[in-house]
Amino acid sequence: MWVELLLLVLVVLVAVVIARLGDLFAAAMLTGIFSLLCAGLYTIMDAVDVAFTEAAVGAGITTVLFLGALGMTSTAERQQRFRWRPLLVVVLTGGALMWGTSDMPAFGDPAAPIHHHVEPEYLEGAASDIHVANVVTAVLASYRGYDTLGEVTVVFTAAVGVMLLLGRAAGGAARHWRRGADRSLGVSEGAAEPGELRDAPMLMREKPVLRVSVRLLIPFILLFALYVQAHGDFGPGGGFQAGVIFAAGLILFGLIFDPQAVARVFPPAVAETLIAVGVLLYGGTGVATLLLGGKFLDYDEFGLASGQHYGILAVELGVGIAVAATMVRLYFAFSALHPEDVVEPQ
């Protein structure tokens, strides 16, 4: 209980600092810390899968996205003056929330209704129907597998939106690519437009410690991603986390060396295709069960003994592919803007 409170106090403090900080670059780094603290809280609250995801997404991807966006905009927030009306809204909301939650079951109460309706059937069924040790995976991929199809679709939708906005990075455009990359995540080559970028006296790829450690780390990161992909049945992990970690490995390489090097291995057009393939793999699994005569996403159609296993394997793979490809594609979008694709509106 005390650990929870200590971490929560830290979370509050970091949140306040993020809100107050005028240096957006520092604030972006702090959002990473914020996520790590949250991940710590999730772990203590027994939500290991959520912690894993938060660490990978919040501390990893979101921070990279913020830094990329900051590289293309500006890193200083103008002094924000205090405003009364928002404070009033916040106070009212806070009052309502505290009033409303005051007769909620207490934190950690084993008698709370949510532990006695529906949930016990998941705990039993995960062992007897689905044969999966990690109940989160059982619920995520099978009992509520349709939500997860929706989740992959959300990721896909965001990818479509970002591609609509930030241009297509396929082929050609190497010249712009170079410039765009240097202007953002690869950190500037010093003499960029004044006021737009922070001073970077030295390119990251010229720092030997970074070069060597990254080269050593990346194979392990990618390997770990595959392990996480396969391990979701037995412990925390699964397609989403694996996809993020895989992408993080590639993004790390791009950050230290050159986004273009990543683009040669994993061209943006391929990433775009793979996002769609991932979604279709998930949805296709559902269509396959339909064609076999069952309900949508009823994996029992793949065989009573281990059909659930095959089904979960297929959809988790779909999630992994779609997420990894999306994250890489987002990274490209935020590290290079393609002027010939983007016609500035009048």
Next chain:
Amino acid sequence: MSAPAMGGHWVTWMIVLVLLIGLYTLIAHDNLIKKIMGLNIFQSAVVLLYVSMGTVTGGTPPVLLEPTAGVTEPVLYSNPVPHVLMLTAIVVGVAITALALAIVVRIQGAYGTIEEDEIGAIEMRHDEAQSRA
């Protein structure tokens, strides 16, 4: 681990505080990227709230344990359902962040600023110039 000693709702109310900090940042700040950071904090608080609902005092993470010889007492697991829901919510959050940042990058290109009040002023001048023309 003495849950009742803390009055039962302190965790929830600390989380509400986090939510409010995010909400204030979101609506009071002019800087669009700062707004998105506020949105992130706001959404994280909701995730924290859900996850805290699923916690059972003395429970273990919902990964089924092999029965151990000699132990007959059932294992107490924390509730996996909020975890599943919040995995989805975190993903929704990062999707929204990515899209919002992409829009902000384009706003910078179109207006040369990402401060909401400055953009408003630019549009106002634009409108006035048009109505005079």
Next chain:
Amino acid sequence: MSEHLPILQVVLPLLAAPLCVLLRQGGLVRWFASAVAWVTFAIAVVLLRATLGGAELSYAIGDWAPPIGIEYRVNLPSAFVAAVVAAIAAVVLTFDSRGSATRLAMRRRYLFYAAYLLCLAGLLGMAISGDAFNVFVFLEISSLATYSLVSIGKERRALMSAFSYLIMGTLGGTFFLLGVGMLYVQTGTLNMADLAQRLDAVSGTRTVSLGFALIVIGLSIKLAVFPLHQWLPNAYTYAPPKAAAFLAGTATKVSYWVLVRFVFLVFGASYAFDQMRLDLLLMPLSLLAMFVGALAAAYQRDLRRLLAYSSISQVGYMTLGFSFANREGLTAGLVHMLNHGLAKSALFLAVACIAYRAGTTDISALRGIGRRMPFTSLAFVIGGMSLVGVPGTAGFITKWHLVLAAFDRGLPAVGFAVLLSSLLAVAYVWRLVETAYFSSGDDGGRAGGGSPGGEPRAAVLEAPLGMLLPMTVLMAATVVFGLWTRYSAGIAGDAAAFLLGVAP
């Protein structure tokens, strides 16, 4: 296969979107997306027919019986909403915007269609899902697609509009999620039918009251209830015309239905109206929306903005009907989803035609447009008449039921307010009629604004057929459903009876 239609209705457009990305070829994708939208509409019609007798179709996804698994539950009102959304989506998608709609490069146009189909899938999923959390997931799918669609409008203001919409929409979505969490923590279930049963025992708790408030506020943002409507005018004004026509006809309607569904089928009318007194809040706000929206519309200089503000007033009619909580009122609210959706989509398409030929949507620059584009202008006037509620148009049917509902509730003053607000609608519709027909086109040159040819008798230059046809279809439907109401107000009346739990 017919038992799988509920899921196919949503999964078809959902999986067609990634296929658009794989096909990638602009022209091909356009035909593919249109075909998918029409098939989706056909499925929606079959489902609507299946529920006409009052039957409820439950589809257990993954074959996990609800509340363990996620359930799609198609009943008369949800099938009606899905059919309206699918119909408008299909007709609008057929509209040939001739590359004038967005600032997208031609070879990236397939992304527009992917986003469009995702939005459709999200809206349909919201309409028929029987699981509270699943509604959130599909709400976010449709929302993210919507923000993307708005952001690619031609003017740079589209970007800021999309951003504001994203912030407000996400706030709404997150409030909704928080509200669902409050219900979940007291009941342990996410299935709506199961929630309805289990909420009775805990309906006195503050947690459930908070959940109710959060869900109502969250959805009110998404459906632009006054004063939470600020995102709407800019979003619909600066979105690409085709996207605006689709969204203006569908997006707020689906949120409206989700709110109605939660109030009547989850919380129950007696909880919402007797215990929480939702009507005391919603009725004044609806009345304000009707007047403020119409008044603001009358002062707009841009045709698109005029229509967007009129939407706020029209949402006011829908929520007013809902706030009566009686059969006539609900009938009005539900049928207005169709009546307003058709008229508003048609009007935005008409504006797209005008923008394509005249190059502007500034009302003062459109003098004499009635002679240069007689057909489009006529269509615009018919749509405007439906907004006013002139007999013979669909809008009249709504107002008729609204007035009946007001008298049923013993609130004749509210009924007169409905009539009075219609007069305000006349004011904003008349502005265009006057400009189009009663100010001569020869001073169009002085007004500037790109009216081609300053001669006294400008040549007729109508929009191409690929634009006129979809607009005409929607506009004709507006007239048809103004005269023949068996499949509009008739269904809405039965749906209202279903929601209130009385015999149709």
